[in-house]
Amino acid sequence: MLAESSYKVKAQMQDIETLEKKGKGQHGANREYAQVMRELEYLKKELFKLKLDVASVLEEKSRAEKEIEASTSKMITCTRKEEVLRKEIDEANEEQVLAELARIEALKEFEDIRVQREREKEEFLSKLETTRKKLKEAKEEINESKELEMKLAITVSDVDILQNQLNLVKEMEKRVQGDESVKLLEGSLRKDDESGDSIELLTIKEELEAAKKELALTRDESFQFMAAMDVIRNELRHVTKETARLKKNDSAVQNLNSKLLRKDDESGDSTELQTIKEELEAAKKELALTRDESFQFMAAMDVIRNELRHVTKETARLKKNDSSVQNLNSKLLRTKTKLEAACAAEEKARSLVISLSHSLENLKTETDEAKKEKELITQDIITTKAEIQKTEIEIDMNEEKLQGVMKELEEAKTTEALALEKLKTLSETTMKERALTEKHSSKITISKFEYEYLTNHAAAAEELADKKVAAAEAWIEALKASEREILLETKIVQRELKERMLKEEREVYVKEKTVGRRVSSEEFDRTRKRDKSSSKNLQIGVSRKSIKSNGSMTPSKRAKFQKAASPATRHVSPFTLKKRKKVIPNLAKLFSGKKNTITTEF
Known part of the structure; x- marks a missing residue:
């Protein structure tokens, strides 16, 4: 509109100027001049109106621009607020996701720990049963060792009686030195008594060595049991650490809840915050479930601890019995261990000799096979060498042929070059002659x-x-x-x-x-x-x-x-x-x- 109005004004001004020029040139036409002046006034009025319209339009334009700027500033502030809110919502969602992931990991770990505890329970119960059986067997062996000790005491008393009898016989020998028959009888009696006592002592020693072996086995099992107890204690510590971590996650969720409540007070009721609240409530419910499960797990752990205390009491009682048995059988174990070590060394030496002989035979056979394979490889290498030499000879022959062909080509080139030089000289001479003869003609004649x-x-x-x-x-x-x-x-x-x-x-x-x-x-x-x-x-x-x-x-x-x-x-x-x-x-x-x-x- 402004452009059209300005264009019209310019056209009218041009018309006025032309009219004024005509008026100045024609002094006699007063009427026309008056009409022109009227039209000028009318046009000036219209110009003033147009200027007013332009001013109003410019004011409206400035107002519109100001409104646009205000709206853009409001839009920018709103977008910034939206971005801030979105970031906070994203952070809250991320924290919620992290909490859910931590909860899932905690549940998985809890299930793994529960399965491990059940397995360890079963293993522990089986070990307890085996230890009880072994304790019963050890008690029976102790009773047998006591019987053997009684037998040893009887044999010792018999030996003392025999020694007394020998002393009496020696006194009798001093009294009666010439009786050879008495001496022979005494020697036979001594030999019989010594042989019988030695056999009984050997049998008693063997029985005591067997009892010592069984006691050593019970000791090893008790040590293994103590190691298992240490492992269980370490696992209990790990469980306490996991419970502390779950408590930390709970505190983090509470902090998130407080933050969201603050945002709710600031921004008012919104759908996104309501959804976040619902998700937080669901997370709280899940955390409550995890707490209940952790409390159940702690109750199970208390039961396990009570069982462990009972087991420790039984192990202490077994240790007391074991100490008494060890004091009784320490001497017998020394001799028994020496004999067992000697027997084991002999058996190991025999097994080593047998295994070494078998391994040497296997090595010999494998070395023979490797030699055969090497011979085959050498034969293949020789054949490949011969083939390579043949190919090299063929390549040399082909190169020689190529060189001969190249020489022939070079000779042909030289002859062609000479012929071309001759042609060039001839053509130059002919061209010169033609140029001299046919300077004014536009064509060239060739034979x-x-x-x-x-x-x-x-x-x-x-x-x-x-x-x-x-x-x-x-x-x-x-x-x-x-x-x-x-x-x-x-x-x-x-x-x-x-x-x-x-x-x-x-x-x-x-x-x-x-x-x-x-x-x-x-x-x-x-x-x-x-x-x-x-x-x-x-x-x-x-x-x-x-x-x-x-x-x-x-x-x-x-x-x-x-x-x-x-x-x-x-x-x-x-x-x-x-x-x-x-x-x-x-x-x-x-x-x-x-x-x-x-x-x-x-």
Whole structure:
């Protein structure tokens, strides 16, 4: 509207100016001048009205802009508040999620602990039953040992009686020195008494040694029981720590609840806060359930503690009985342990001798098999060497042929160059003559012979160049095919060698594990060094042969050769490098010669 009004005002002003100019030029037309002046006044009034309208419009525009700015500021503040609220809600949701995750983890841990406690209960009860049975057996053995002690006391009394009788006999011998018959009778009596006493003593010692063994076993079991008790105590400490962690989570949830209540007071009733409250109430319910479960778990732990106290009392009583038995049987255990150690040493020595003999036989058989495999590998290597030598000879022959062909091409090039020079000289002379003779003419006359020679020579040169290019490409493709075949053969041989080496290393590793427990450290180290040296020699031989086989490749496939070969084939021999250097410049000369011939002919 403003643009249209301004445009109209400008048009009217232009009309007024034209009218004023006409009025000044025509002094006689007073009537027209009066009309024009009236129209001017009318237009001025309209201009004033338009200005008023423009001012009102500008005021309204400024008001609208101010309102827009105020609304934008309000929108920005509202968006900021929304972002703050969203962040707080997200934080609350994250805290709630963390609390739920902690609760889930606590429940899982609680279930795991409960299952472990049940298992430990069952194991503990079974151990208690076994210990009770062993205690009964120990009591029975103690009773038997008491009976044996009674028998020993009887035998000791019998020995004392016999000694008294011997003393009496000695006194009688002093009195009667000449009676040989009496002496013989006394000697026989002594031998009989000593033999009988020694047999009884041996039997008593054996019985006492058996009782000592059983007592030692009961001691070991009691020590194991004490270790299990220590493990249970450690688990109880872990449970107390977990309960403390659950209490901390509860306090964190309460803090979240207080924060949300504050937000509720500040922001008023909103749907999002109500949902958060509902979720918090659900979390509280779940925490209450976890508390109830923890209290149940604590009650179960109290029951376990009471059972443990009962078990400790029984163990103390068993220790008292064990101390009394130990005091009685300490002397007998010493002799018994010595005899058992000697018997065990003899049995171990026999088992070691038998196992060593079996292991030596197995090693001999395995070494024979390894030797046979090595012979087969050497034969394969020899065959691969022969094949590689054949391929190298073929490559040398092909290179010689290439060199002969290159020489022929060079000779042909020289002859062509001479002919071209002659043609150039002839053409220059003819051009000079023609330029002298035909300066004013726009056309150049050429003889039929020259025209036919130039056209035919260009076609023949193109055909020759195409034939040379096709021959070189076919030759390169043949070389690539032969190289691919050689690469495939070398890869197959290398894979077979690697598989065999891996099998040998695995077998040696298994042998070392089985023999390492029985054979001494020095013999083990020697065998391992021998196996390693043989495997290293084989790997070095394979790497050298793979280098020779892969060294005769063309330079166009050099990157593929490095990828296909093993990591040991990086040190290429200088002979093969020289061959490659020979092939590269020859091919470069060939293609450069072709380009030169084509350019010179055209």
